[in-house]
Amino acid sequence: MRITINRSKMLYLLVLAFMGGLCILLVSLFVNGKTYAMHTANRHLHGASAVDSFGSIEDRNGLLLADTKNGKRVYNNDSTIRRAMLQTIGDTSFFISSGVHNTFKSELTGFNMIWGINTAASGAKSNLKLTLDAKLCKTALNALEGQKGAVGVYNYKTGEIIVMVSSPTYDIQNKPYDIDTDKTGTYDGVYLNKLLSGLYVPGSVFKTVTAAAAIDNIPDILTRKFNCSGQYKAADGIIKCMKEHGNLNFEQALNVSCNSVFAQVAIEVGAEKLQKTAQQLGLTESFTVDRVNTAKGSVELSEAGQASLGWAGIGQYTLVLNPVSIMRYMGAIANDGKAVNPFFVDKVVQTDGTVLYKSGSPDTKKLLNVTTTNTLKSLMRSNVKNNYGDSRFKGLELCAKTGTAEVGEEKSPHAWFAGFSQRDDFPYAFVCVVENGGSGIGTAAPVIARVLKEMDKTY
Numbered sequence: 114m115r116i117t118i119n120r121s122k123m124l125y126l127l128v129l130a131f132m133g134g135l136c137i138l139l140v141s142l143f144v145n146g147k148t149y150a151m152h153t154a155n156r157h158l159h160g161a162s163a164v165d166s167f168g169s170i171e172d173r174n175g176l177l178l179a180d181t182k183n184g185k186r187v188y189n190n191d192s193t194i195r196r197a198m199l200q201t202i203g204d205t206s207f208f209i210s211s212g213v214h215n216t217f218k219s220e221l222t223g224f225n226m227i228w229g230i231n232t233a234a235s236g237a238k239s240n241l242k243l244t245l246d247a248k249l250c251k252t253a254l255n256a257l258e259g260q261k262g263a264v265g266v267y268n269y270k271t272g273e274i275i276v277m278v279s280s281p282t283y284d285i286q287n288k289p290y291d292i293d294t295d296k297t298g299t300y301d302g303v304y305l306n307k308l309l310s311g312l313y314v315p316g317s318v319f320k321t322v323t324a325a326a327a328i329d330n331i332p333d334i335l336t337r338k339f340n341c342s343g344q345y346k347a348a349d350g351i352i353k354c355m356k357e358h359g360n361l362n363f364e365q366a367l368n369v370s371c372n373s374v375f376a377q378v379a380i381e382v383g384a385e386k387l388q389k390t391a392q393q394l395g396l397t398e399s400f401t402v403d404r405v406n407t408a409k410g411s412v413e414l415s416e417a418g419q420a421s422l423g424w425a426g427i428g429q430y431t432l433v434l435n436p437v438s439i440m441r442y443m444g445a446i447a448n449d450g451k452a453v454n455p456f457f458v459d460k461v462v463q464t465d466g467t468v469l470y471k472s473g474s475p476d477t478k479k480l481l482n483v484t485t486t487n488t489l490k491s492l493m494r495s496n497v498k499n500n501y502g503d504s505r506f507k508g509l510e511l512c513a514k515t516g517t518a519e520v521g522e523e524k525s526p527h528a529w530f531a532g533f534s535q536r537d538d539f540p541y542a543f544v545c546v547v548e549n550g551g552s553g554i555g556t557a558a559p560v561i562a563r564v565l566k567e568m569d570k571t572y
């Protein structure tokens with residue numbers, strides 16, 4: 114009898130311990146479930162089969178870009194769209210760390226308390242909607258004609274990026290076998306989103322920064338008379354110009370991108386103020402674009418002598434800038450000095466309606482005062498009207514600046530084109546850099562012209 118009572122007591126204790134443990138487990142699951150599910154030890158999520166549970170990805174118009182069918186990741190059936198969207202979507206091995214496959218892994222897997230991670234059984238599949246227009250991204254990639262570089266177009270009022278393309282790229286459905294062993298440089302930077310993570314010598318695009326510093330620091334800058342003899346002689350060296358421009362005012366100097374005048378102006382402004390202007394314009398900071406920290410530009414002039422400062426004023430010396438930071442700066446000039454941070458993920462929603470992510474109102478930052486903004490705007494409009502020609506960009510009313518950035522004697526310069534449309538009904542700013550593309554107006558401007566003309570038909 115005594116043995117039976119003892120055994121019963123033991124059994125009660127065991128049941129109690131079991132119930133207690135179960136409670137702790139349930140509470141812990143409720144509190145930490147998402148962390149457990151997303152933990153790197155969860156091979157279902159982070160192993161080779163991780164994307165098997167991913168939801169779909171579509172562009173701003175509902176065009177399906179990626180989905181999972183029968184446990185296999187499938188993509189849009191247009192190979193150029195697949196190549197144009199590669200760095201935005203990412204790969205299945207997460208080599209492209211800035212792609213949404215990686216940065217929105219948690220939402221794409223659609224973890225929720227009832228069903229755990231997204232499975233066919235749950236029926237609650239997630240869908241990630243981009244702000245990008247995949248067909249326009251295709252136009253941009255085609256316009257690059259196989260050259261390396263980056264193209265970006267964004268709505269400077271809302272922050273929505275419409276076009277984001279990085280080259281080189283590859284077809285995710287037919288990954289080249291030699292992509293990681295090729296020695297010719299064909300795939301250099303292929304895993305990088307160059308709009309967000311690239312750093313380039315800015316060349317004459319930086320004259321818009323020197324101009325902003327000059328407008329703020331030299332009161333009579335717009336009425337000054339300059340002369341270009343084909344070069345500018347600083348105390349410790351010479352800055353060469355493309356040609357002998359003769360007499361010109363500041364506006365004409367920006368129109369023809371005169372190095373002599375801008376070197377002279379940079380030296381007059383001084384290293385400290387020029388560097389400070391670049392900082393204030395957000396060009397030397399990193400900011401976040403949908404969980405990706407953008408590459409931080411560098412304008413370091415504390416050691417620069419006179420000639421080096423002159424070279425810096427025309428975007429050379431040791432300067433490097435990131436394309437999306439330039440695009441944001443262009444947007445600020447268009448938007449009365451206020452920069453709206455760009456973004457490209459609109460929302461992630463499950464089929465049952467649960468919103469897993471929604472882009473909030475983007476951060477804004479005042480980069481310029483209204484007077485400087487208006488002056489820059491009119492100078493950049495003058496560039497297009499009086500030098501590049503409105504006929505290249507019919508009806509778009511662009512304000513812009515080209516750049517042809519020297520990157521060593523052996524190589525062709527980087528070609529740049531950055532600016533915005535001044536039309537109220539077409540609030541878009543843009544940037545294009547073509548690596549070793551030659552001249553800004555010859556190579557980068559036509560890419561933007563093609564994209565914006567296409568966009569103007571439907572936007």
Ligand SMILES: [Zn+2]
Nearest residue numbers: 341354358371
């Ligand atoms: Zn000149």
